[in-house]
C-alpha cells in the first residue's frame with residue numbers, strides 16, 4: 001500500500017463521527033451468495049440496517065422461507081446482476097463452483113467472509129484464492145471474525161470490530177461504510193497480504209493468555225511439589241505417618257496463595273525493571289528487550305490469574321472446617337486436653353495473629369477483586385486515565401503490601417523455629433516473600449525524592465548526555481522551568 005493510502009482514514013471523518021445511516025452505503029442493494037447460517041444472519045442484520053438484500057442460492061425456492069420477507073431470495077446469477085457488493089457466504093471448497101458467474105461478477109466487490117479449520121491451512125489465504133478465481137472483481141476480506149450469532153444479535157453482543165483488508169482502497173472504504181451502518185467498528189488491516197492473519201484470528205485460542213497460564217501452572221507445580229515434600233513426604237519418611245489425605249485440600253490450599261501472591265508481585269516487577277533500565281541508561285527512548293516488552297504486555301492476564309488463585313484459596317479456606325479429618329483432629333485435641341486436665345487453652349497471641357491474618361486476607365482479596373473488575377474493557381473504558389492508573393497502580397501496590405502482611409501474619413515466627421525446616425527446607429511462605437519484598441523495597445526506593453525526580457524527568461523526555469530545556473512540576477505542584485544539564 002502506498003504511503004498516501006496509509007495516511008488516508010479508512011472512513012471519512014464525517015461518516016466516522018456522524019450518523020451512520022447518512023453514509024452513502026445506507027439503503028443500497030447488497031448481494032449475499034449462499035443460504036447457510038452465516039448468510040441468513042448477515043441478511044437479517046443487513047435488512048435491519050436498512051439495506052436491500054438479494055440472496056443468491058442454488059435452490060431459492062427451498063431456502064426463501066429461511067430469510068426475512070424483506071430479503072429477495074433468487075438464483076445466484078440473478079442476485080449478482082442486481083447488486084454491486086456481494087458477500088460470498090460459501091466455504092472455500094465451493095468457490096470454484098461459482099466460476100460460471102465470473103462474467104457477471106466482473107467489476108463488482110466480493111466480500112470474502114470465510115474461515116479455515118486450521119491456522120495457515122492453505123498456501124494462500126481464502127481471499128487471495130477468491131481473487132485469483134475472479135481477477136476482474138475486487139475482493140475485500142472481512143466479517144469473518146464475527147460469528148453468525150453476533151451478526152444476528154447485532155453489535156450489542158460480542159465483538160464489535162470488523163477487520164478489513166483489500167488491495168483496493170475504494171472497495172475497502174465501501175465495505176467499511178456498510179459495516180459501520182450495521183453497527184460494527186471497521187478496522188483497516190491494510191492490503192490483501194493481511195488476509196491470512198485475519199483468517200487466523202478466529203482460530204487462535206486465547207493467544208494473550210498462553211504465557212501467563214504456563215507461568216502460573218509452572219509456579220503451581222513448583223510450590224505444590226515443595227509443599228508435598230514438607231506436608232506429606234516428610235512425615236511419611238521421618239515418622240511413618242500417612243498424610244496422603246492432605247493432598248486434595250490442604251496441599252492445594254497452601255499452594256494457591258503462594259501462586260496468587262507471587263503472580264501479583266510479577267505484575268509490578270516488570271515496571272520496576274523498566275524503571276531501573278530507564279534510570280541506568282538515563283533515557284526513556286531506549287527500547288526494552290523483547291522479554292520485558294512481552295512481560296509488560298501480559299500484566300493484565302497475570303493479575304487476573306493471581307485473582308483467580310486468591311479466590312480459589314478463599315473458597316478452599318472456607319471449606320477447611322467441613323473436612324472429616326478436621327473434625328477428628330478437633331475431637332482428638334479436646335480429648336487429649338481433657339485427659340491432661342487442661343482447662344484454659346486460650347493463647348492471646350495466637351488469637352490476635354489469626355484475627356489480623358484473616359482480616360488482611362479479606363481486604364487483599366477485596367482489592368484484588370476491584371483490580372480484576374476494573375480490568376474488564378467495559379469498566380476500564382468508563383474510567384479516565386488518572387482513575388485507571390490510581391486503581392491499577394496505586395491500589396494494586398497497596399494490595400501487594402496487604403498480601404505481604406497476610407503472608408507475614410500467617411508465617412509469624414515459624415521462620416525462626418527449627419522444627420519448621422523439613423529436610424532443611426524453609427517454610428514455604430519465606431520463599432514466596434522474596435519477589436514481592438524486592439518489588440516493595442524497589443518501589444519505596446523510587447519514592448525517594450532524588451530518584452523520583454530523576455525518573456520523572458526521564459519520563460518527560462530528559463536524556464543523560466544532552467542539554468534539554470524542560471518544565472518540571474515542583475513538589476508543591478507548581479511548575480518551574482530551567483536549563484538542565486544531562487550530567488546532573
Ligand code: NAP
Nearest residue numbers: 034035036037038057058089090091094097114115147148
Ligand atoms: P453453511 O451453513 O454450510 O452454508 C454454506 C452455503 O454455501 C450453503 O447454504 C449453500 O447455499 C452455499 N453453497 C454454494 N455452493 C455450494 C456448494 N457447491 N456446495 C455446498 N454449499 C454451497 O455455512 P456457513 O456457516 O453459513 O458459512 C458460510 C461461510 O461463512 C464459510 O466460508 C464460513 O467460513 C464463513 N463464516 C461462518 C461463520 C459462522 O458462524 N457460521 C462465521 C464466520 C465466517 P445454497 O444451497 O443456497 O447455494
